[in-house]
Amino acid sequence: MGSRHISLKDLARELNISISTVSRALKDHPDISREMKEKVKKLAIERNYTPNPLAMGLLKQETRMIGIVVPDLVTHFYASIISGIESVAKENGYFAVIASSNENIIKEKESIENLLKARVEGLIVCMSRETNTTDHFEKLVSRDIPLVMFDRVCLGDKIPAVIADNADASQKIVEHFYAKGYRRIAYVSGPENLSISKERMKGYWAGIKACGITPDENLVENCDLTFESAKTAMNRLLQLPNPPDAVYGINDTVAFGLMKAIKEAGLKIPDDIGVVGFTDEFHSVVVTPALTSVTHPTFEMGQQIAQLFFKSLTPGFQAETLIVKTQLVERESSNKSQS
Known part of the structure; x- marks a missing residue:
């Protein structure tokens, strides 16, 4: 019978009995004789029969x-x-x-x-x-x-x-930047339809307010969460008359794109621009400099x-x-x- 899955039907056919008899014999049903149970179990072992969980589940509607x-x-x-x-x-x-x-x-x-x-x-x-x-x-x-x-x-x-505690974590990032001496703090968010974009944006503005920084809409950009779109967003921020000295990315992939754009512009991280990410991917400790990020359990x-x-x-x-x-x-x- 090759390597295909052996079914109850195969055992029944070989013993010339019904499928229900095979099934009940394997479950030690009292209506099945001891001799028949032994015969069915012996063949099941010889043929490496194992129950098909999906088929059994479908029978039980689960x-x-x-x-x-x-x-x-x-x-x-x-x-x-x-x-x-x-x-x-x-x-x-x-x-x-x-x-x-x-x-x-x-x-x-x-x-x-x-x-x-x-x-x-x-x-x-x-x-x-x-x-x-x-x-x-x-x-x-x-x-x-x-x-x-x-x-x-x-x-x-x-x-x-x-x-995650998105708004709270986002506010803490802004406060962290402020404590480190950064004042022009930018944020690169994701698509506006996503809940994480809305929640982290809310936290960003709460952080700006808590630190007493004058709000500046020009310091907020959106991207589509890809590395390339994050680079493009960072380049727009760098072209501002008064560019940021810190930037936070909605996730680490975005943060890596920000870092790439900053380096290509000939600027130094963290002395010219500080960078923080979110989700703390493995690559956070591999990039240079290592990325400050929000970690989830x-x-x-x-x-x-x-x-x-x-x-x-x-x-x-x-x-x-x-x-x-x-x-x-x-x-x-x-x-x-x-x-």
Whole structure:
């Protein structure tokens, strides 16, 4: 029979008995004789039979699969969160099926539909940067499909979520720059439709106010979260009549783009311009100078996401948003010499 999966049907055919008899024999059903049980179990061992969990799950109308959709599978931020989700899923007898939207709304919708066709029992989603509508998520809610969102979220009154303390962390970045002697503090945000862009922008302005700095709209730029668009945004800031002496990127990829543009302009980090990122990717300690960044407890965040998912399966559950505390990790990129 080669290396293909041996089914109950194969065992039944070989023994010339019904599939239900094979199934009940393997489960030690009292209606099946001891002799038949031994015969079935012996053949199952010889043929390396193992139950097909998906097929069994479909019979019970459950597959014990959770679908996860993330913007990419390369970033350590998402990989670590997925590991945290999987650890809790495993404890609960579930496993994860993972898909990437590649930061594309069409791919996001396709991934969700494909996972539902694969009979996942619920979904965990972080929105793509292109996602500016919520109709596909509202449809899931109306169909009573368990759904938890994280990091980039929407419909907080209907969909449970786990997010970072974005506004608070953002304000702390501005205050950190100010304490280090920087005064023209710029911010390069992401697409305006994303929750993280809105929350971190709110924190940026709160930080500017808390430090007593005169607000300047010219010091705020948007990008599409890519390295190249971040470089372009930084170049616009550098061309201002009164350019910034510090800049904060909405995530580390953006911060790396900012650093590249600053270096290409012949300026020094951190003495000419300080730089801070967000998410604390592995590359933060590899770039020169090492990047000051906001770190998330990503594995623990993943565990909280999965715990919230299982909590959402209980009757009468009301959507809630859990906020995870972050930490600003100071490195050389924002630590200029002060005389």
